[in-house]
Amino acid sequence: MEPYQKLFAGDLNSGRATIKNNGIRALSGRTITKCLFCGALTEVPDTNKPVVHLTLYDPTGMLVVGYHTANKDISAVLKETALPAFVLCAAGIRCTAGECMPMLETLVPVSRSVRDTFVLAAADDLITLLEQPDMEPDRKKQLCKMTETALSTVLTGTPAPAAPEPVVDDAVLIAVVQEIRNGSDEKNTVRLDALMAALETRGITRETTRAALKTMIEDGDCYQPKPDLIRLL
Numbered sequence: 001m002e003p004y005q006k007l008f009a010g011d012l013n014s015g016r017a018t019i020k021n022n023g024i025r026a027l028s029g030r031t032i033t034k035c036l037f038c039g040a041l042t043e044v045p046d047t048n049k050p051v052v053h054l055t056l057y058d059p060t061g062m063l064v065v066g067y068h069t070a071n072k073d074i075s076a077v078l079k080e081t082a083l084p085a086f087v088l089c090a091a092g093i094r095c096t097a098g099e100c101m102p103m104l105e106t107l108v109p110v111s112r113s114v115r116d117t118f119v120l121a122a123a124d125d126l127i128t129l130l131e132q133p134d135m136e137p138d139r140k141k142q143l144c145k146m147t148e149t150a151l152s153t154v155l156t157g158t159p160a161p162a163a164p165e166p167v168v169d170d171a172v173l174i175a176v177v178q179e180i181r182n183g184s185d186e187k188n189t190v191r192l193d194a195l196m197a198a199l200e201t202r203g204i205t206r207e208t209t210r211a212a213l214k215t216m217i218e219d220g221d222c223y224q225p226k227p228d229l230i231r232l233l
Contacts, residue, residue, distance in 0.1 A: 003034065004034045006037075006122040007026065022093060029129065029132065035093070038088045038110065043055075048069075058119075059150045060149055065091055086112060091105055126147050172212050176195075180230055188231055
């Protein structure tokens, strides 16, 4: 039986689709066809569609996953779980119309300690991959940073004081809209990484940009046709 590979959002999102194999070639060099992911679920869309997209968050970014509403076990968990919550997901990669996405097979709410244990295990897998002699220095640097970011969120002893919530005011929202328009391509989309980098030059942190985009998506001002793309409505 094909094993499930533990992964971070940043690793999968930085990869590329391998439609022929129904998988994604992750930044780490692994071809992901089955995966385990642990992240925070903050909301569930209210929809009667046969396939629903959920957005999960881990320390390295956000991961969009799909699930079939006919799956009674997952639907029941989503209905009964108080949000926000950490969830452990098993998924298979499915590719349609040129796009690849994890499709949930199981979803289980977990405690913070289980989430932290998963982060440690996934980080260990990445560190092992860094031993590959043919890995490009830039890619190795990205994976090291990703691992460091993930591990920094694991609780050890006394919990660190919570970081202040990003302040999303009108000035931030205006700046985000301006940069989306400035960086848009012919399809009126802009890459998320490029948008965050541009806003950093204006003194707006990546965390604040993510918070602003979350607000704009909830308000119907923009959406994400893909996890790494933003488009204004």
